[in-house]
Amino acid sequence: MKQSLVTIANLSKEKIMYLLRMAEEFEKRPDRKILDGKIVATLFFEPSTRTRLSFETAANRLGAKVIGFTDPKVTSSTKGETLKDTIMMVSNYADVIVMRHYLEGAARYASEVSPVPIVNAGDGANQHPSQTMLDLYSIYKTQKTLENLNIYLIGDLKYGRTVHSLLMAMRHFNPTFHFISPRELSMPEEYKIYCQEHHINYVEHENFNEEVISHADILYITRVQRERFTDLMEYERVKDIYILKASMLKSARENMKILHPLPRVNEISYDVDDDPHAYYFEQARNGLFAREAIICDVLGITLEDIINQ
Ligand code: CP
Numbered sequence: 001m002k003q004s005l006v007t008i009a010n011l012s013k014e015k016i017m018y019l020l021r022m023a024e025e026f027e028k029r030p031d032r033k034i035l036d037g038k039i040v041a042t043l044f045f046e047p048s049t050r051t052r053l054s055f056e057t058a059a060n061r062l063g064a065k066v067i068g069f070t071d072p073k074v075t076s077s078t079k080g081e082t083l084k085d086t087i088m089m090v091s092n093y094a095d096v097i098v099m100r101h102y103l104e105g106a107a108r109y110a111s112e113v114s115p116v117p118i119v120n121a122g123d124g125a126n127q128h129p130s131q132t133m134l135d136l137y138s139i140y141k142t143q144k145t146l147e148n149l150n151i152y153l154i155g156d157l158k159y160g161r162t163v164h165s166l167l168m169a170m171r172h173f174n175p176t177f178h179f180i181s182p183r184e185l186s187m188p189e190e191y192k193i194y195c196q197e198h199h200i201n202y203v204e205h206e207n208f209n210e211e212v213i214s215h216a217d218i219l220y221i222t223r224v225q226r227e228r229f230t231d232l233m234e235y236e237r238v239k240d241i242y243i244l245k246a247s248m249l250k251s252a253r254e255n256m257k258i259l260h261p262l263p264r265v266n267e268i269s270y271d272v273d274d275d276p277h278a279y280y281f282e283q284a285r286n287g288l289f290a291r292e293a294i295i296c297d298v299l300g301i302t303l304e305d306i307i308n309q
Contacts, residue, residue, distance in 0.1 A: 003300075004119065005118075005130065005294055006118065006120045006129070008129040008165045008169045009127075011129075016136060019290070020140055023134075024289070025293075025303065025307060026306070030061050032306065033062065034306065035299070036063040037064075038062075039095055040095065040096050040098065041068045041090045042055055042056055042068035042121075043086070043097060045072045045077075046100050046102050047070075050261075050262060050284050051122065051287070052070065052098075058291040062292060083106060087113055088113065095299060096117045096119065096299055097110070097116060097119070098119045098295075105124075105126065107127070122161055125228055127164060130287075130290065131161075131162045134283065135162070138257070139218055139257075141286070142257045143257075148176075149217040150178070151175050151176070151177050152213070152218065153179055153180065154181070154244075154267075155181060156225050157179055157222070158186060167194070171194075171200055176203075177195070177202040177203075178205060181206070182206065183206070185224065210247075214251035216256050217256055218257055219259070220259045220260070221244060223263060223267060224238055226239070239266065243267055244269065245271060246274075249275055252277055256277050258278050261283075262284055264280070
């Protein structure tokens, strides 16, 4: 049965834990030719390094073939072809479509018109569910649980789609969120309402210092999303407002890990990279296993199939 992954909000706690189990299996053995004969299309209407390459690596390691584009300018969308027609065409050729698009809601729309599963690889400032699966996997691996954690979201909480998806996924696990951002980039009202409706604890700060960090299990740092600003003067004013330095980690909890969806610009200084709390490069590596799980799941391949393969 066709089942797209458009938003993390649709996934139950059981489904999330099931996908994490699948990711664990793929981490044990990433090369399994379980998608032999399948074709995965990657349609990237916006730039990407990690998401596209890890999805394509996942498809290749599972034995599928990959088609797609990284620049919509080389496609017939420049001649006026609509997203609907593009999706209809690609679904003639591929078994699953992984799509990143600059418009919020584009993945939902694609899933409604597509006869094959759509995986949302990021739609505007809205959602990035596959990133959330690898974030959850990273949190689970490092904390040995997803329950009752103090999670600090820092930076651009307005436009950062990864924090929006993470917040929704964590509703099952009784987190306490700390939203740390300048007022201009604060968590949008709709997500605060979501927290209230789902009994998610949150507090908002503007301070980011050693004392604040000392209470965190997870520091989730985000880049200020230059591409979403209409006023670049505004971007210049806020872009360097929070910069994590190694000297700020002296009182951090032993279990605390620093996550970042990457790319980093200036918000984590390079002296943090060698600190044992830094986990962002391993986090990106976990993307391969999480995305192997997602591709299999949307194609109806079960954990049992994977274990028995
Ligand atoms: N984290 C993330 O989405 O990175 P890319 O933009 O490089 O895919």
